[in-house]
Amino acid sequence: MLSVASSPAFAGNLALRLVDAEGKPVHDAVVTxxxxxxxxxxxxxxxxxxxxxxxxxxxxxxxLIVPVGATVAFPxxxxxxxxxxxxxxxxxxEIKLYGRDETRSYTFRTAGAVAIGCxxxxxxxxxxxxxxxxxxxxxxASGAARIAGITPGDATVTVWHPRMxxxxxxxxxxxxxxQGGTIGRQITLALR
Numbered sequence: 001m002l003s004v005a006s007s008p009a010f011a012g013n014l015a016l017r018l019v020d021a022e023g024k025p026v027h028d029a030v031v032t033x034x035x036x037x038x039x040x041x042x043x044x045x046x047x048x049x050x051x052x053x054x055x056x057x058x059x060x061x062x063x064l065i066v067p068v069g070a071t072v073a074f075p076x077x078x079x080x081x082x083x084x085x086x087x088x089x090x091x092x093x094e095i096k097l098y099g100r101d102e103t104r105s106y107t108f109r110t111a112g113a114v115a116i117g118c119x120x121x122x123x124x125x126x127x128x129x130x131x132x133x134x135x136x137x138x139x140x141a142s143g144a145a146r147i148a149g150i151t152p153g154d155a156t157v158t159v160w161h162p163r164m165x166x167x168x169x170x171x172x173x174x175x176x177x178x179q180g181g182t183i184g185r186q187i188t189l190a191l192r
Contacts, residue, residue: 011148011149011150011151011152011177011179011180012150012151012152012177012178012179012180012181012182012183013146013147013148013149013150013177013181013182013183014031014033014135014145014146014147014148014150014157014175014177014182014183015144015145015146015182015183015184015185016031016139016144016145016146016157016159016184016185016186016187017142017143017144017145017184017185017186017187018031018139018143018144018145018159018161018186018187018189019143019186019187019188019189020188020189020191021188021190021191023188024143025139025141025142025143025144026139026143026161026189026191027138027139027140027141027142027143028061028062028063028127028138028139028161028162029138029139029143029145029159029160029161029164029189030063030065030129030131030136030137030138030159030160030161031136031137031138031139031145031147031157031158031159031160032129032131032133032135032136032157032158032160033133033135033136033147033150033155033156033157033158034133034135034155034156034158035135035150035151035153035154035155035177036153036154036155036156037151037153038151039132039133039134039135039151040134043067044067044068044131044132044133044134045067045134046065046066046067046134046136048064048065050064050066050070050071050072050073051072051073051074051075052064052072052073052074052116052126052128053074053075053077054074054075054076054077054078054082054084054118054124055077055078056078057078057080057121057123057124058124058126059116059124059125059126061126061138062125062126062127063126063127063128063129063138063162064126064127064128064129065128065129065131065136065137065138066108066128066129066130066131067130067131067132067134068108068109068110068111068130068131068132069107069108069109070107070108070130071105071106071107071108072105072106072107072108072128073103073104073105074095074103074104074105074106075101075102075103076098076099076100076101076102076103077100077101078100079100080099080100080120080121081097081098081099081100081120082097082098082118082120082121082124083095083096083097083098083118083119083120084104084106084116084117084118084119085116085117085118085119086114086115086116086117087115088112088113088114088115089112090108090110090111090112090113090114090130091106091108091109091110091112091114091128091130093106094119097120108128108130110130111130111131111132112129112130113127113128113129113130113160113162113168113169114127114128114129114130115127115162116128127162129160135147135149135150150177151177152177152178152179153176153177154174154175154176154177155174155175155176155177156172156173156174157172157173157174157175158170158171158172159171159172159187159189161189161191163191163192164189164190164191164192165190165191165192166190171187171189
């Protein structure tokens with residue numbers, strides 16, 4: 001990939017509002033941007049951590065974004081044991097039974113969406129979106145997703161959600177980012 005350095009003063013911004021067919025906000029959708037000019041060769045770091053906590057017989061957060069090569073910790077904060085696994089193509093793994101206040105981890109080496117489950121508790125599910133771009137975020141409870149500092153020029157914007165209809169549960173669109181400009185859009189997602 002081409003290495004590009006972009007000063008924040010000359011970068012573009014993205015402000016999306018994601019809604020379903022009824023106009024209700026869609027949270028936990030992952031938005032990524034891949035500038036046509038390429039991304040910096042610097043390591044990708046996000047302001048959030050790389051842990052998926054098991055608490056109240058659920059994964060927290062339900063959707064986690066990590067860069068390729070990240071090691072994700074799976075701490076167990078429940079009084080019961082868990083058995084974390086994934087059969088997803090980007091990461092097939094199993095972390096056998098372990099108990100309260102124990103932590104196990106796994107390193108994600110391939111970009112893509114990874115569905116996580118617990119072999120003991122069928123209702124537990126979570127998702128790890130492994131990305132190869134620093135331009136990534138999840139939508140909040142109001143359906144808002146904002147990314148700042150995008151390299152000016154053409155880019156591919158991808159929206160992924162575990163319940164989205166379509167190939168690989170995602171849609172992509174081409175947008176052009178101007179220096180110092182913000183692209184604002186509302187996107188309606190077709191969900192299952």
